[in-house]
Amino acid sequence: MKLLLRLREEVSKWIMRTKNAGVILRIPLLGVTAVSTLVTALRGTWLQDYTIAIVSVFGISALLFIWAYDRFQVMNIQNRWNADRADNYVGPTTAMNQLINARQFGVLSQALTNEWNEEKTQEELEKVTRETVAEFRNGIDLGDLDGN
Numbered sequence: 001m002k003l004l005l006r007l008r009e010e011v012s013k014w015i016m017r018t019k020n021a022g023v024i025l026r027i028p029l030l031g032v033t034a035v036s037t038l039v040t041a042l043r044g045t046w047l048q049d050y051t052i053a054i055v056s057v058f059g060i061s062a063l064l065f066i067w068a069y070d071r072f073q074v075m076n077i078q079n080r081w082n083a084d085r086a087d088n089y090v091g092p093t094t095a096m097n098q099l100i101n102a103r104q105f106g107v108l109s110q111a112l113t114n115e116w117n118e119e120k121t122q123e124e125l126e127k128v129t130r131e132t133v134a135e136f137r138n139g140i141d142l143g144d145l146d147g148n
Contacts (some may be wrong), residue, residue, distance in 0.1 A: 017070040031062065096136050103128045 035055055042051045104125050111121040 017066050031059075034058070096132070099136075100129055100132045103132055 038055060038058070039051055042048050042054065047054065107121065107124045107128050111117070111124070
């Protein structure tokens with residue numbers, strides 16, 4: 001029973017590894033094509049006697065690549081890079097919202113360090129928001145925001 005569970009676990013791991021690496025490898029289709037091309041290319045040459053050994057080396061290399069691809073989490077790294085590239089764009093709306101938030105936080109922090117007056121702070125927040133919106137009413141110059 002324990003052996004069956006262990007076997008099932010190992011088979012599941014290898015299925016997931018193959019699925020993860022399958023985006024690049026497409027082993028079932030490309031593997032058969034590669035083997036048949038290799039066998040055909042080796043036929044009639046002095047390497048014909050080593051065909052089984054050469055195909056075995058390529059098969060083992062493919063399995064090692066799948067294992068390393070999964071083990072070193074290449075797929076996760078690529079997904080992270082893609083997510084960073086997708087999230088690393090600030091459009092005009094986001095830039096304006098971030099600027100408004102920054103100015104509002106500045107007003108709030110000053111209100112907290114000085115005397116807290118809720119009405120005055122609310123008026124200051126509205127004033128800062130209106131000024132920022134008026135400043136960028138015709139659009140945001142993203143060049144000014146690239147100071148980072």
